[in-house]
Amino acid sequence: MSEEMVIAVPEAVARAAHIDRAKYQAMYARSVSDPEGFWAEHGKRIDWIKPYSKIKEVSYDAEDLHIRWFHDGTLNASANCLDRHLATRGDQTAILWEGDDPNESKAITYRELHAEVSKFANVLKALGVEKGDRVTIYLPMIPEAAVAMLACARVGAIHSVVFGGFSPDSLANRIQDCDSTIVITADEGLRGGRKVPLKKNADAALASCPSCKTCVVVRRTGGAVEMKDGRDHWYHDLMLAASADCPPAEMRAEDPLFILYTSGSTGKPKGVLHTTGGYMVYASMTHEYVFDYKPGEVYWCTADVGWVTGHTYILYGPLANGAITLMFEGVPNYPDASRFWQVVDKHDVNIFYTAPTAIRALMREGEELVKKTSRKSLRLLGSVGEPINPEAWLWYHRVVGDERCPIVDTWWQTETGGILITPLPGATDLKPGSATLPFFGVKPMLVDNDGNVLEGATEGNLCIADSWPGQMRTVYGDHDRFIQTYFSTFKGRYFTGDGCRRDADGYYWITGRVDDVINVSGHRMGTAEVESALVAHSKVAEAAVVGYPHDIKGQGIYAYVTLNVGEEPTEELRKELVQWVRREIGPIASPDLIQWAPALPKTRSGKIMRRILRKIAANEHDQLGDTSTLADPAVVDDLVGNRMNRA
Numbered sequence: 001m002s003e004e005m006v007i008a009v010p011e012a013v014a015r016a017a018h019i020d021r022a023k024y025q026a027m028y029a030r031s032v033s034d035p036e037g038f039w040a041e042h043g044k045r046i047d048w049i050k051p052y053s054k055i056k057e058v059s060y061d062a063e064d065l066h067i068r069w070f071h072d073g074t075l076n077a078s079a080n081c082l083d084r085h086l087a088t089r090g091d092q093t094a095i096l097w098e099g100d101d102p103n104e105s106k107a108i109t110y111r112e113l114h115a116e117v118s119k120f121a122n123v124l125k126a127l128g129v130e131k132g133d134r135v136t137i138y139l140p141m142i143p144e145a146a147v148a149m150l151a152c153a154r155v156g157a158i159h160s161v162v163f164g165g166f167s168p169d170s171l172a173n174r175i176q177d178c179d180s181t182i183v184i185t186a187d188e189g190l191r192g193g194r195k196v197p198l199k200k201n202a203d204a205a206l207a208s209c210p211s212c213k214t215c216v217v218v219r220r221t222g223g224a225v226e227m228k229d230g231r232d233h234w235y236h237d238l239m240l241a242a243s244a245d246c247p248p249a250e251m252r253a254e255d256p257l258f259i260l261y262t263s264g265s266t267g268k269p270k271g272v273l274h275t276t277g278g279y280m281v282y283a284s285m286t287h288e289y290v291f292d293y294k295p296g297e298v299y300w301c302t303a304d305v306g307w308v309t310g311h312t313y314i315l316y317g318p319l320a321n322g323a324i325t326l327m328f329e330g331v332p333n334y335p336d337a338s339r340f341w342q343v344v345d346k347h348d349v350n351i352f353y354t355a356p357t358a359i360r361a362l363m364r365e366g367e368e369l370v371k372k373t374s375r376k377s378l379r380l381l382g383s384v385g386e387p388i389n390p391e392a393w394l395w396y397h398r399v400v401g402d403e404r405c406p407i408v409d410t411w412w413q414t415e416t417g418g419i420l421i422t423p424l425p426g427a428t429d430l431k432p433g434s435a436t437l438p439f440f441g442v443k444p445m446l447v448d449n450d451g452n453v454l455e456g457a458t459e460g461n462l463c464i465a466d467s468w469p470g471q472m473r474t475v476y477g478d479h480d481r482f483i484q485t486y487f488s489t490f491k492g493r494y495f496t497g498d499g500c501r502r503d504a505d506g507y508y509w510i511t512g513r514v515d516d517v518i519n520v521s522g523h524r525m526g527t528a529e530v531e532s533a534l535v536a537h538s539k540v541a542e543a544a545v546v547g548y549p550h551d552i553k554g555q556g557i558y559a560y561v562t563l564n565v566g567e568e569p570t571e572e573l574r575k576e577l578v579q580w581v582r583r584e585i586g587p588i589a590s591p592d593l594i595q596w597a598p599a600l601p602k603t604r605s606g607k608i609m610r611r612i613l614r615k616i617a618a619n620e621h622d623q624l625g626d627t628s629t630l631a632d633p634a635v636v637d638d639l640v641g642n643r644m645n646r647a
């Protein structure tokens with residue numbers, strides 16, 4: 001082992017785990033030397049209606065790009081999450097729901113969830129939803145979100161979940177992009193004691209979506225909302241009349257299961273499309289092995305179902321495995337910053353999976369808030385969403401896990417469907433800050449900017465050499481963009497957009513995005529999206545947005561704004577622009593710092609030199625590097641002189 005700190009697998013953990021070191025090595029070796037045989041065997045962990053005979057049909061060649069897994073098999077995802085468990089654990093809790101208010105929680109059994117999903121599937125059918133139709137879901141973290149998603153899967157409709165923090169405009173764009181004809185929302189959401197006007201936002205969005213003709217509204221808070229005759233229906237009214245008998249639709253392995261929009265390097269979010277068979281195999285397998293899940297354990301992933309982590313590791317993976325999955329409506333610091341650990345004690349949570357930004361925020365509140373809780377039920381911790389700095393890792397390990405619980409730092413993406421690089425708790429010695437080693441069937445590779453494959457201990461662009469079953473299949477409605485974005489930078493390989501270091505032990509250390517995507521509190525934000533929101537303001541002439549290091553968020557949003565001639569750069573305008581971006585995209589896109597830029601640094605050919613803007617934003621203006629291609633060097637002097645981040 002190399003010089004970094006290493007935390008060895010505790011022997012008791014290895015003994016009790018599904019996978020120990022020897023098993024990992026043997027299984028991994030087979031998974032990459034004989035993928036067909038490996039996945040033929042592991043594909044069986046899912047219930048198929050018609051078994052597959054084909055395993056993997058993949059070409060990463062841009063001329064003929066296709067990705068198909070278990071192609072001739074048929075199945076239904078909701079049947080795998082519900083029906084298959086009724087005989088063995090129908091009365092076991094499926095979803096353990098904890099409300100925003102600490103006095104509100106409920107347990108829903110597999111049998112109850114099966115009935116609710118079947119009813120809502122019948123509701124969808126009665127509203128005219130058919131196989132292949134797109135259904136937009138804009139719900140808070142309430143059980144109805146799971147019901148709606150699984151009901152779509154049951155009838156073969158494609159769900160597109162839009163995070164409740166997105167603005168009416170963002171919601172409208174996502175409804176329009178996939179031509180969805182129905183939206184499921186709630187009167188209001190509840191987070192940290194505050195109400196989120198979901199129905200009001202949906203109304204505003206629907207005003208610009210004429211082909212979306214139906215809106216189903218879940219009553220969550222009872223707040224007053226307008227209901228439009230003929231378009232809007234109360235969820236609970238529709239459910240009253242619905243039958244709880246709805247046979248699951250027989251879907252082909254490659255039929256779409258869901259679309260999930262994610263930010264890229266251009267202004268327009270991409271509709272990442274996942275299909276049914278491979279995704280379900282990969283979601284359930286990674287959930288069982290990465291979290292070493294054992295029957296009866298309480299598993300809690302704190303993500304929102306609006307993100308891929310919520311899709312795969314609150315819903316599909318755990319439910320396919322018959323797990324008890326905890327769903328939390330609230331936030332980490334309400335009523336106080338001890339809430340996570342209170343919930344852990346209240347429900348005897350065994351496995352806890354959260355994001356580094358939450359850990360850093362709680363770390364700042366001090367140990368006492370953690371230490372006053374027991375947490376003795378915990379046995380495994382997880383991290384996802386961004387690189388975890390070793391300091392936060394060690395705090396999580398020592399303070400939250402009492403040095404007893406291994407931490408799985410799981411690297412993956414919306415596009416990958418499930419975890420690709422991760423420790424397995426019984427098999428992998430840990431190094432704080434490293435996502436460690438690849439999961440079964442995953443072949444990471446590092447390449448330089450010219451595409452040359454780098455061997456040994458090195459650093460480069462992270463690519464994946466071959467397909468795995470959970471991989472996205474296309475960008476909805478734009479297959480060329482799929483090929484362009486992921487398979488053309490480095491021919492014949494899937495390019496992740498991340499930079500990465502590999503150490504002498506073969507451990508992977510993700511260093512962050514190498515494209516124009518920034519990671520704010522574990523959420524992906526395209527700088528181009530924020531820029532186009534800014535320039536949509538009537539007083540803004542030009543804008544450039546970069547990320548800068550932020551203690552809690554990981555990265556903060558730093559915007560350089562050039563105003564139209566004659567506009568005054570005032571404090572009011574600065575606030576107005578922040579509000580404007582919040583309204584245009586959503587609170588997660590709020591600029592943290594806005595610097596007035598009389599001009600932006602450009603090359604003689606007019607390209608904005610973002611490298612320089614990043615350095616100034618990071619307060620590293622003494623390391624600007626080569627500035628000889630600048631059209632006007634005085635521009636940079638002005639920006640350095642008036643920089644906003646002097647931390």
Ligand code: 6R9
Pocket residue numbers: 262307308309383384385386387388409410411412413414415435496497498510512513519522523524
């Ligand atoms: C699951 C999810 C994906 C991007 C990814 C990378 C960053 C995620 C990470 C991590 C370092 C980890 N990322 N997990 N970086 N270590 N354990 O977050 O999906 O929202 O699509 O973001 O997040 O940069 O490329 P998504």
